[in-house]
Amino acid sequence: MRRFERKRAIFANKDALRESYQPDSIEERDEEIEAYMDALQPVVDGWEPNNVFLYGNTGVGKTAVTEYLLSLLQDDVEEYDDVDLSVVSLNCKPLSSSYQVAVELVNELRPDGGEISTTGYPQQTVFNKLYEELDEVGGTILLVLDEIDAIGDRDELLYELPRARSKGDLEDAKVGIIGISNDFKFRDQLDPRVQDTLCERELQFPPYNAQELTNILSSRAEIALREDTYDEAVVRLCAALAAKDRGSARQALDLLLLAAEQAENGDDDRVSERHVEAARHELERERVEEGIRQLTQHGHLALLAVVSIAAEGDTPGRSRAIYDRYLDICDGYGVDSLAQRSVHNHLSDLRMLGILTARENRSGSRGNFYSYELDVPLESALTALEDELDMQQRFSDLRTVATMNEVR
Numbered sequence: 001m002r003r004f005e006r007k008r009a010i011f012a013n014k015d016a017l018r019e020s021y022q023p024d025s026i027e028e029r030d031e032e033i034e035a036y037m038d039a040l041q042p043v044v045d046g047w048e049p050n051n052v053f054l055y056g057n058t059g060v061g062k063t064a065v066t067e068y069l070l071s072l073l074q075d076d077v078e079e080y081d082d083v084d085l086s087v088v089s090l091n092c093k094p095l096s097s098s099y100q101v102a103v104e105l106v107n108e109l110r111p112d113g114g115e116i117s118t119t120g121y122p123q124q125t126v127f128n129k130l131y132e133e134l135d136e137v138g139g140t141i142l143l144v145l146d147e148i149d150a151i152g153d154r155d156e157l158l159y160e161l162p163r164a165r166s167k168g169d170l171e172d173a174k175v176g177i178i179g180i181s182n183d184f185k186f187r188d189q190l191d192p193r194v195q196d197t198l199c200e201r202e203l204q205f206p207p208y209n210a211q212e213l214t215n216i217l218s219s220r221a222e223i224a225l226r227e228d229t230y231d232e233a234v235v236r237l238c239a240a241l242a243a244k245d246r247g248s249a250r251q252a253l254d255l256l257l258l259a260a261e262q263a264e265n266g267d268d269d270r271v272s273e274r275h276v277e278a279a280r281h282e283l284e285r286e287r288v289e290e291g292i293r294q295l296t297q298h299g300h301l302a303l304l305a306v307v308s309i310a311a312e313g314d315t316p317g318r319s320r321a322i323y324d325r326y327l328d329i330c331d332g333y334g335v336d337s338l339a340q341r342s343v344h345n346h347l348s349d350l351r352m353l354g355i356l357t358a359r360e361n362r363s364g365s366r367g368n369f370y371s372y373e374l375d376v377p378l379e380s381a382l383t384a385l386e387d388e389l390d391m392q393q394r395f396s397d398l399r400t401v402a403t404m405n406e407v408r
């Protein structure tokens with residue numbers, strides 16, 4: 001008996017909803033595209049390229065627009081014999097210094113087998129090797145540095161590279177940097193001299209609104225899903241949910257993908273709003289679990305204190321009561337507890353992550369105090385904590401208490 005069988009009732013091209021898909025057209029970014037094209041114009045004219053800095057929240061099309069425009073640019077400059085354009089793209093996420101970025105760029109430019117070691121050279125030597133490689137390629141070179149904020153304050157390369165030609169370190173190559181970031185603080189923290197050059201042209205990508213996301217999603221759904229398996233209401237719901245949250249096209253696409261998967265796995269013939277709701281819960285759960293996983297042990301224990309008060313139906317809980325519960329949990333778990341001030345900081349972090357909400361209560365003579373409650377479903381928090389803390393009995397007791405109190 002065959003155990004795997006092809007299912008293609010809902011999807012016509014599932015890959016079109018995935019991150020790696022390069023859309024043929026970009027919706028709703030006409031103004032940004034126009035400004036971006038202006039910034040790239042010197043390349044076509046044969047002059048030194050501008051350095052461009054793109055910023056905006058995650059999922060708002062910075063990478064998609066860059067790939068789309070650079071691919072058009074590469075096609076269009078073929079017309080001009082005196083423009084020899086190369087594009088080198090690097091995601092800086094795993095690289096935390098100028099040194100590491102420079103090594104990666106050298107290795108990207110060198111032929112296979114000629115890579116240099118990632119450690120052991122003085123920084124200036126690596127920069128010099130990079131200049132050599134860039135001159136070897138020659139012509140106009142655009143370096144696309146995605147997630148450029150990962151470089152942190154070790155940003156010497158961003159100072160040196162734009163000045164390399166005027167200092168005589170580069171002779172043949174005309175280099176432009178395209179920096180992309182979703183960290184709004186990064187730009188402001190840069191040394192003013194780096195800011196001046198790197199941010200020569202700045203493009204901000206705002207979050208999408210519901211209508212914009214509906215249009216982006218409709219075009220993608222037409223490719224990804226079979227006709228008559230969905231209707232506009234489903235697309236609009238995904239768009240509205242994503243617009244209300246972060247205005248991210250990635251989030252809207254993920255919702256539609258997951259909703260369609262739910263329909264296909266359930267052998268339904270159509271994607272419905274019910275599937276979208278289920279997908280939203282699933283994504284929310286993943287987000288919460290991811291956030292919780294990244295906490296320290298005392299972050300987990302502080303959250304568990306709130307969770308156990310929530311299971312009793314007693315939240316919002318005052319910070320003093322949460323701290324007492326935390327002490328009790330630490331005692332039972334056999335770990336040394338932190339001072340109340342530190343636990344308060346953990347609670348603030350949980351609030352920043354969107355896992356708790358806090359209220360400041362003004363109580364006159366007795367001063368102000370905070371009270372906290374869960375901002376995520378109890379079960380999501382329990383499931384995530386269960387993976388992190390070895391306390392099976394306590395979790396099972398908590399579930400019983402929550403059921404008794406009809407808390408979910």
Ligand SMILES: Nc1ncnc2c1ncn2[C@@H]1O[C@H](COP(=O)(O)OP(=O)(O)OP(=O)(O)O)[C@@H](O)[C@H]1O
Binds near residue numbers: 056063249
């Ligand atoms: N205007 C648009 N038209 C069509 N598709 C889009 C548009 N904007 C974003 N997308 C799609 O949404 C997804 C996320 O976009 P993209 O990766 O460009 O976001 P980003 O701003 O670079 O995010 P991050 O900062 O997280 O890298 C991609 O699949 C992309 O194809």
